Amino acid sequence: MTSNAISVARILRLAILSTGALLFLAPYIFMVSTAGKAQSEIFSSSLSLIPEQWSYIENFSKALSRVSMSTLLFNGVVVCALIFVIQIVVAIPCAYAMAKLKFRAARTMMVLVMLGLLVPIHATALPIYVAFDRLSVLNSYTALVAPFSISVFAIFLFLQFFRAMPDDLIHAARLDGMSEAGIVARVIVPNAWPAITAFAIFSVVAHWNDLFWPLIVVTNQDYATPPLGLLYFRAAEAGDDYGALMAATLIITLPLVTAFLLAQKRFVEGITMTGLKG
Amino acid sequence: MAKAGSDREAAVGAAGVETTPLCPAEHDKSAHAAQPARHLRSHAIDAANLPDRREARIAWLLALPAITLLFLFILLPTAAVIVLGFTDFELGYSNWRFVGFENYAELLGDRTFRRSLWNTAVYTVIVTPVSIVLALAIAMLIEAETKGRAFFRTVYFLPVASLLVAMATVWQFLFHPTIGPINTFLALFGIAGPNWLGASGTVLYGLSIIGIWQSVGFNMVLFLAGLTAIPRELYAAAEVDGAKSWFDRFRLVTWPMLGPTTLFVATISIINSVKVFETVKTLTEGGPNKASEVLLFTIYQEGFVYLRVGYASAMTVVFLAILVVLMFLQYRVLDRKVHYA
Numbered sequence: 001m002t003s004n005a006i007s008v009a010r011i012l013r014l015a016i017l018s019t020g021a022l023l024f025l026a027p028y029i030f031m032v033s034t035a036g037k038a039q040s041e042i043f044s045s046s047l048s049l050i051p052e053q054w055s056y057i058e059n060f061s062k063a064l065s066r067v068s069m070s071t072l073l074f075n076g077v078v079v080c081a082l083i084f085v086i087q088i089v090v091a092i093p094c095a096y097a098m099a100k101l102k103f104r105a106a107r108t109m110m111v112l113v114m115l116g117l118l119v120p121i122h123a124t125a126l127p128i129y130v131a132f133d134r135l136s137v138l139n140s141y142t143a144l145v146a147p148f149s150i151s152v153f154a155i156f157l158f159l160q161f162f163r164a165m166p167d168d169l170i171h172a173a174r175l176d177g178m179s180e181a182g183i184v185a186r187v188i189v190p191n192a193w194p195a196i197t198a199f200a201i202f203s204v205v206a207h208w209n210d211l212f213w214p215l216i217v218v219t220n221q222d223y224a225t226p227p228l229g230l231l232y233f234r235a236a237e238a239g240d241d242y243g244a245l246m247a248a249t250l251i252i253t254l255p256l257v258t259a260f261l262l263a264q265k266r267f268v269e270g271i272t273m274t275g276l277k278g
Numbered sequence: 279m280a281k282a283g284s285d286r287e288a289a290v291g292a293a294g295v296e297t298t299p300l301c302p303a304e305h306d307k308s309a310h311a312a313q314p315a316r317h318l319r320s321h322a323i324d325a326a327n328l329p330d331r332r333e334a335r336i337a338w339l340l341a342l343p344a345i346t347l348l349f350l351f352i353l354l355p356t357a358a359v360i361v362l363g364f365t366d367f368e369l370g371y372s373n374w375r376f377v378g379f380e381n382y383a384e385l386l387g388d389r390t391f392r393r394s395l396w397n398t399a400v401y402t403v404i405v406t407p408v409s410i411v412l413a414l415a416i417a418m419l420i421e422a423e424t425k426g427r428a429f430f431r432t433v434y435f436l437p438v439a440s441l442l443v444a445m446a447t448v449w450q451f452l453f454h455p456t457i458g459p460i461n462t463f464l465a466l467f468g469i470a471g472p473n474w475l476g477a478s479g480t481v482l483y484g485l486s487i488i489g490i491w492q493s494v495g496f497n498m499v500l501f502l503a504g505l506t507a508i509p510r511e512l513y514a515a516a517e518v519d520g521a522k523s524w525f526d527r528f529r530l531v532t533w534p535m536l537g538p539t540t541l542f543v544a545t546i547s548i549i550n551s552v553k554v555f556e557t558v559k560t561l562t563e564g565g566p567n568k569a570s571e572v573l574l575f576t577i578y579q580e581g582f583v584y585l586r587v588g589y590a591s592a593m594t595v596v597f598l599a600i601l602v603v604l605m606f607l608q609y610r611v612l613d614r615k616v617h618y619a
Contacts, residue, residue, distance in 0.1 A: 010423070013419050013422060013423055014423065014425075014426075016419060017416070017419050017420065017423065017426075017430050020416060020434070021429075021430060021433040021434070024433055024434055024436065024437065024491065024494075024495075025433060025436070026452070026459075027437075027445055027448045027449060027452060027491070028436070028448075030448065030451065030452060030459055031448045034451060042457060043457055047459060047462050047463060047466075089343075090343045090344050090347060091344060093340035093341065093343070093344070094340060094341040094343070094344035094345070096340060097336070097337035097338075097340040097341045098337075098341065101333050101334075101336065101337040101340075102330055102333050102334060102337070103333075103334060103337035103338070103341070104334060105337075105338070105341070106337075109341065109345070112345075112348055112353070113348075115352075115353075116348060116352045116353075118598075118601060118602060118605055119352055119356050119598070120553065120601070122553065122555075122574055122577070122594070122597065123355075123356060123359060123594055123597065123598045123601075124351065124352060124355035124356055124359065125581075125582075125594075126355075126358075126359055126362065126581050126587055126590055126591050126594060127354070127355040127358035127359055127362065127591075128351065128355050129581075129582065130367075130369060130587060131355075133369065146351070147351050149347050149351065150344060150347035150348050150350075150351050150352065152348065152352070155344060180336045180340065181340070184340070205438070205439060208441065209441055209442050209443075209556075211442075211443055211555070211556045211559060211560070212555055212556075212574070212578070215559070215578075215582075216578075216582050226441060226443075226444075227441060227442070227443035227444075227556070230441070230443050230444055230447065231443065231559075231560060234447065234560070242451050242454075242457075245447060245451075246447075246448065246451065249444040249445075249447050249448055252441055252444050253440050253441050253444045253445065256439055256440065256441060257436065257439060257440055259439075260435075260436070260439035261432070264432060264435075
């Protein structure tokens with residue numbers, strides 16, 4: 001009786017989860033399906049998922065010829081990598097100083113960090129845009145990267161993480177005669193990989209997907225990031241050639257989705273991994 | 279060295295002395311092998327602690343880049359946006375003056391801005407509760423199930439990692455009034471689907487569906503973390519106390535224990551909903567007939583398309599004030615919870 005009830009509950013549970021999963025995957029399924037359909041078949045509005053005539057090559061070559069996909073993906077990688085590296089290099093020493101050194105300004109810094117967490121790029125965009133316009137740095141990697149060089153979220157995250165690190169570790173390093181900068185580079189960073197990985201995923205997802213800031217500072221296609229490039233592509237296509245549009249969408253979505261599928265295990269590990277060993 | 283090796287702490291100290299001639303603690307090199315372990319330990323403590331003034335100087339140096347950039351890109355621009363809100367500054371015009379509260383007075387009568395505040399509120403009121411309830415339900419189902427956990431977690435989280443602008447384009451196809459799969463599917467049952475994103479009556483619902491689809495996975499991961507942290511004994515105890523159905527267990531254990539997580543998820547969801555921009559810019563441009571005009575899109579239009587920086591700054595201040603109030607409310611609720619606990 002009991003085991004029967006449990007299995008019924010289980011079947012119900014799996015049914016709900018699977019139906020939900022199918023609904024959540026539906027956009028991806030239709031994206032892949034439509035990217036292979038010819039224009040006429042798309043307009044016949046059938047629900048069939050498998051294209052009658054395989055038009056993948058046609059649609060993909062259209063997508064690749066209208067907008068330079070390689071430039072977009074390259075810009076996306078460069079911008080995300082620069083932002084992440086600068087954020088880490090700026091935030092880790094600061095978080096270390098606040099967490100482990102006797103530092104009068106640490107309290108004030110904490111207040112500033114909490115304030116900073118409140119202010120998104122959308123709030124600071126206007127003055128920064130005006131300043132960048134005056135300095136003539138619009139349409140450049142500098143304009144895309146500079147406002148994100150400081151991440152108060154990174155400082156906050158690393159501060160929590162460093163506070164949990166034992167002081168003995170740092171004392172031992174000082175006994176070995178390491179300078180404070182050396183301690184940050186050779187003791188703190190190697191022990192902070194879980195936090196760094198978690199932050200890397202957060203930062204890259206946020207900036208790979210960001211449309212707001214690139215839309216404001218970039219008008220030149222050469223500096224377009226993937227979201228912005230897709231917007232240009234949509235404008236050029238007048239939004240009607242869904243086959244080519246879905247092919248372009250597929251190309252642009254694939255890198256981050258692949259990265260996510262590969263890094264997901266690490267993400268979970270990063271959260272669960274605790275202690276000194278790293 | 280063999281003698282010192284018997285005392286682990288002293289061994290660490292001695293090793294430090296030997297390998298690092300620059301360390302101030304071991305200038306009297308001649309003594310170190312013969313020193314008793316206790317003496318070595320006091321040297322070790324001297325070397326492990328920096329003099330306070332030197333420590334403060336190093337701390338400043340390490341924090342300096344962050345402090346500089348924090349001022350340059352967060353504090354200064356925030357102050358500037360508040361000041362600009364009191365001016366009639368327009369990009370391209372060199373003349374500007376302080377106009378006091380004129381911008382704010384104009385905002386009160388601005389029908390587009392009021393519409394955009396209203397639409398943002400409606401969008402938030404739809405997306406936040408639905409995405410929280412769905413995320414909690416999915417998290418609990420996944421938690422209860424032993425098979426396929428990783429698979430389901432990946433599937434529901436996938437939209438978070440997908441390029442929103444790209445997926446919005448896919449949704450536009452799904453929502454297409456004549457060739458879109460959703461309306462084709464509805465037609466199988468004889469239902470004439472609406473012109474989702476093209477009609478002012480349904481556009482906000484269409485955008486909300488995309489918003490929910492996109493945010494459920496993120497909330498779910500937070501709930502999963504919260505669920506794992508609930509001690510198993512509590513469920514056993516509740517069962518002993520007569521909580522037989524799953525709903526009793528949920529009401530008595532899961533829901534109260536998830537309180538802080540739920541509050542956190544709710545705050546993040548509301549803030550993210552207030553910041554809706556990508557889908558609107560990509561799919562509707564605020565249309566049709568301003569039916570999907572939302573706060574950030576209106577700010578973007580005024581500030582970066584019409585270049586009325588002063589006026590857009592006043593809007594930004596309103597936007598910032600909303601965020602501050604939301605955070606303040608979260609702290610208040612959190613505070614109360616802690617006191618009652």
